[in-house]
Amino acid sequence: MLGVERLSVQTARTPLLDDVTFTIERGERVGLIGESGSGKSLTALAVMGLLPEGLGATGDVRLSGRSPARRNLLGVGEREMARLRGDSMSMVFQEPMTALNPTMRVGDQVAEVMLLHRTQPSRAAARRRVVELLGQVDLPDAASLARSYPHELSGGQRQRVVLAIALANDPALLICDEPTTALDVTVQATVLDLVVRGVEERDAALLFITHDLGVVATVCERVLVMYGGRIVEAGPVHEVFTDPRHRYTQGLVAASDLTGAAGRRGRGALPTIPGSVPPAGAFPEGCVFRSRCAHATQVCATLPPWTPRGEHPAGAAAYGYACFHPAGGEGDDGDDD
Ligand SMILES: Nc1ncnc2c1ncn2[C@@H]1O[C@H](COP(=O)(O)OP(=O)(O)O)[C@@H](O)[C@H]1O
Ligand code: SF4
Ligand SMILES: [Mg+2]
Incomplete structure (x- = not known):
């Protein structure tokens, strides 16, 4: 599903990633572990086409089965990458607030990603799907919760909303970068379960980044160190x-x-x-x-x-x-x- 070959990332003078090569099959859950500063986040950002300004990438990144058909994503223009993000591949970051718009009701934010990518025929259909999706991530009373603003939710609820957004368009690849690190221990296990359930139901590939080996042992089948x-x-x-x-x-x-x-x-x-x-x-x-x-x-x-x-x-x-x-x-x- 995802093929990364000889991926290197560098600034003008410093190499940051060197020859990173791995694949993830459809439905496979792969962990990426290493201490802070090992290059885990950069790997994810390079795949998503979200590398910070000033960094260059070489190598080959392919997501099969989706448009643009089997092209090296490192050579794909920003408009096309924006179309792929949130649709064919999506990402959940450590801090849910960075992914949410504080001034917009959470239900509208889930609906927006479907309307933007035209995966629902109408606003009304998208609204109905929002309630389903929020239910899928075990948010109670989804219909009324959809009308809340992010600050009215707990950290765990916010991360579930972010997960619902990431899963809304049935991506082929989900990348999670330390998605539970900022959450209470008691909430962590629930969110991990929801991630696994979400990708299993969609037969999606999962790249799960963490520094916690116990989490990898719970969530993943294969691991990259x-x-x-x-x-x-x-x-x-x-x-x-x-x-x-x-x-x-x-x-x-x-x-x-x-x-x-x-x-x-x-x-x-x-x-x-x-x-x-x-x-x-x-x-x-x-x-x-x-x-x-x-x-x-x-x-x-x-x-x-x-x-x-x-x-x-x-x-x-x-x-x-x-x-x-x-x-x-x-x-x-x-x-x-
Ligand atoms: N925009 C950047 N410019 C220069 N160096 C960077 C930039 N982003 C990350 N780095 C460096 O690249 C290395 C890997 O970072 P990162 O992928 O965030 O590590 P991890 O996610 O494993 O903690 C670190 O040494 C970090 O300081
Ligand atoms: S023993 Fe292995 S890990 Fe240690 S420096 Fe040599 S090659 Fe690297
Ligand atoms: Mg990181």
């Missing part, structure tokens, strides 16, 4: 999380409480990845994780090749890692420092 503007590991969620190969993934998994590491080590004693994410342009040559990796050797100053984990129906490119001294490999002492 990003660091320093590169994808360093990719594969089925359960395999990558139980048997991470790249030393960066290994650090992320150890620092999350997915594996019960917190219990073993006692509360509050979770290990963290030493050091911090360098600013853009300051990542080392060769393996981008080299400056923080306890396993680095001289060879890591050259670019690690992509190593497939084994046979996979979606192809080896969707299923591997780039590390010279992988965890769990031969000669690994199992020490997870």
